[in-house]
Each structure stands twice: as structure tokens, then as C-alpha cells.
Amino acid sequence: MSLRARSVTVRIGDVGILEEVDLDAGAGVITGIIGPNGAGKSTLLRVLAGLQKSSAGVVTVNGRAIGDIPWAEMARLRAFMSPHPARSIDFSVREVVAMGRHPWTSTRQESDALVDRSIQEMDLGQLANQSYSTLSTGEARRTQVARLLAQEVPVMLADEPVSGLDIGYSEMVLGALRAAANRGGTVVCVFHDLNAAARVAGHLALMSRGRVVAAGQPDEVLTDSLLTEVYRYPVRVFDHPHRPGLAVLAGEQPESP
């Protein structure tokens, strides 16, 4: 399922948040949105999800404008994960994950099986009956991802899915998102961690000041010059020493001996 944004502009008052943004996210690949703070990444993801109205431009899913798709149908097409989960009311982890099944009218057995599988996939079995409001940041993030998986939709949009996670759980979440893409899903993630983006994204969009300044394969977008310019800080990109792909480091070039 293809998700496409064309000339998306978001203005709040006189302030431009997004300006003429184009983005293509295809099935079977993770599309990463990267860029410095305030670049408009989260706003773009909310526009792609249909949660934020754009001032101009259009977002389509398989050619249909999302504004023309009934809200209940949208919930069966795309899932969304916020970077700041609300956790004020005491639902259990299992109840929160089961909320992902709300858009569907599947049987109780089918729903239960999917919820259980998602809980196990995120290693939340021990916490299933614990209150969501008492979890650590990382545990809550994994619960959000489990809910995302339980929704079982073709398009998944996640804002900072590995934020607050330790290295092991970060790999677990990235693996689950990549598996979803491998099953034919369209996955779009906002990443602050450039190495996580380099590790799993097949397509990247680099944003700065409300615009997409570069888009393409990771090796086309993750370059010393582009990242150094956009982040206004020296950034080095090099081939990862132990696996295919790139690694990103912040800092000046080492001086020649």
C-alpha cells in the first residue's frame, strides 16, 4: 500500500510548520523521517496519519485522498504511535494492547490471540497485568508498539519508536517494524537516532525548517555534508565496520597524524 504526500503545507497563524512537502512511502520498506528538532517531522507524520489537517496539499493512500476515507476505515488502514503516550488512567498493559483491536470486528479468540502475540513479541508477558501508568518509559514504549502491532493494519506510522529504549529492546522494536515491512506493510517512522534510521530504513527523508531537503536511499541522504549542514554540527558518516550499511557519529574529523 503506498502512502504519498504532495505539496503538503501546514501553517499555524503566520508560522509555517511544513512547506510544500512531498514524500513517498512504499510497501515492504521502512521510510524514515529524520531532521533536527523543530524541522516538522512529527507534524508531517500527523498529517500522513490524517490527524493534522494541512493548509494545502494532499495525502493519498493507494491513490485515495485520506480526507475522502471514512474515519472508521482509516483506523483499519493505518496505525499511529505518538512520541508522548498519555498514561493517566490505570488500564493494564493487556487492556492497552487490546485497544488496538477496537477498529476491528474480529472474534474474541482472534483478538485475544493477536493481543497475546503482540505482548509476547514485545516481551511484555511479565507485565501484562501491571498498570500502564506505573510502567517505566521504555516499558510504556514497548506497550505502545505492541498496541500498534495488534491493530494489524497495512500502514504503520510511529513517532520515535525507539526513544527511551535500551539497546536490546531498541533492536527488538526495530526488528518488529522491519518484520512488519517485510510482510508487505508500509512503515513510516520519525527517528532522532540516525543510526537506528541507518540500520532499518530503506528510504529516508531529511527535513529542515519545514521542508524535505533530501530524500532517497540511506547512502544518498546520510552524507557528511548534508547532515553537517542540516544539524549545524559536525557529523561523520562511514561504512559500518561489522555489517552492511552506514554508521553515523557526531564530532569533528580526526586530525591526520
Add this chain to the structure above:
Amino acid sequence: MIARQITLYLVLALLVVVSLFVGAADLSPTEVWEGLFGNGDTITSAVVTGIRLPRVLGGISLGVALGLGGLGLQATFRNKLAEPYLLGISSGAGLGLVVGALLQTSDVPFVPVVSTAITGVLTALLIRRLGHFTTSSDGLVLTGVALNFVFLAWTLILIFAVDSPRLPTFVYFVFGSLATVTWPILWIAAFLIAGAAVVIVRKARALDLLSLGDDEASSLGIDVPKVVTAVIVATGVATGASVAMAGVVGFVGLVASLVGRQLFGSSHRVLIPATATIGAIFVLVSDTLIRGLFGQVEVPLGVVTAAIGGPLLVTILLRARLAR
């Protein structure tokens, strides 16, 4: 879970019976029974069906209205301290009652109940608007408490300045009482409260999903602005109707929802009927205590609910502070 629900309903039924037997007039069970079914003498019938029965039914309506109001506000504001009294909605509705009574030219009960319901809704919408500017749960409650004082101040100014005979008795109105419940107002208020309850019941699952945050609830198919507006309007109507009937009674929503969550968890499908029942039980227990302990002296209902609910609020705030 089902056993707990049945127990709640049995407790409420028992309290209804006890409430009918307790009061200033010393009536035997037989007299109450005869008065209830029209076989008693004129005075007994007047006491049972004209005073005690509307008082008991008013207490149930009040508890249901404020219990559901508390739940609805807590879900929409994602704040376990939210309830009609603490957010100033009860006092806003109270001001509407006084204004409605001043503008009324005839004694039609429909007018004050509707004006109170309207101001209840307007206050609920105002606190929703103000809620966007507060970032903490304590901040929302403080805003509500401030509104509470503002509305109370204007209510008192109007009461003292105009001194109309139609205005509710000062103390009973400010602290609430079931002593003034009459059949005409009870019918209208109960009708409005039932309508509000239907709206809140229909949104039960949506209220669960709202706990995830607006964006995540929306992504799961919930029309968040529509649900929030519907529930806040329903809460305003229910609170307004309860104030028209019994004045400003505080802390019922807080106590009922807190006990409800302890006993039944967080799912609104279970919590809504449970909290409504607990609200009714809390009000009837408080009112029966008043009538049983103080006899001829009519202590305002809100004094008893505040005596129980106030310390509870302090406990919740201290626990939250200690948990940080």
C-alpha cells in the same frame, strides 16, 4: 466482578428501604408501607410520598448525575481529580439557578432546571477551554477551584443584593440539601440526568480509548472532538439538573469514581453503572446519616459529603506528591 455489581445493587436497594423509614416524623414500618401505597392517612401519605420518596429518588438521581459527571470529566480531561464540584461546574450551574430564578416571572419548575442545565453546560465548556492552558492535573483543579469561588461570589452577591423570596435558602443552596426536592423538579431533573447518562453510556468504549491520548484515540477511529463535546455537554446537563434539584453538593463524583476504580478497574463499560450506583449509595448514606443523627436539625448534605470527600482529596494529592 458480577458478584460485586450485584452486591452494590442490593446495598442500594437496602438503603432505599432504610431511607424511607428514617426521618423527622416517627412512622412505623406499617405506616410507611400504607403511606407508600395509598392506604395510610393523609398526613402519613403526605410525609411518605410527598417528602421521603422524592427525597430518596432525588438522592439517587443526584448520586448518578455527579458520579457519572465525575467519570466523564476524568476521562475527557485524563485527570483522576476531575469532578463537577472541584472544576467549578456545580457552582457555575448554581449561579445559573439564581439568575434563572430572578428572571422567572411564574413558578414553572421547568425554567430554573433548564437555566441551571444550560449554565452547567456553559461552565463545563469553559473549563474545557481553560483546560487547554493548564499542563498539570493540579493546575486544572486549581483553575476549577478558582472558578468555584468566582461563581460562588456572584451567587452570594445576587442573593444578598436581591433577596428574592424565590431564591433558595442560602445555606442549603451553597452546601446542598435533599430537603427541598419536589416532584415537579425531580421529574424534569431525572429526565435530563437519564438523557445525559445515555450519552455517557454510549461513549463508554470511546472513553476508554481517550486515555491513550487524543492522537492515538483518533487513530483508532474515535472522533475525539465529537466524543469530548458530547460527554462534557452531558456532564454539564447532569450537573446542572442535580444543582437545580438539590443545590451544590461536592465531592460525590470524586468519591464514587475513586471507589469504583478500586473495585471495578478502569473499563468504562463496567465502571459507568458501578460509579452511578456508588454515587447514589454515597448520597443516600450521607442523607440517611443526616436524618438519623441530627433528627429535627437539617444539616446540609454537602457538609457531610465534603467531610468525607475533602480528606480523600488531600490524601490523593499527598500520595501523588510523594510518588514523584
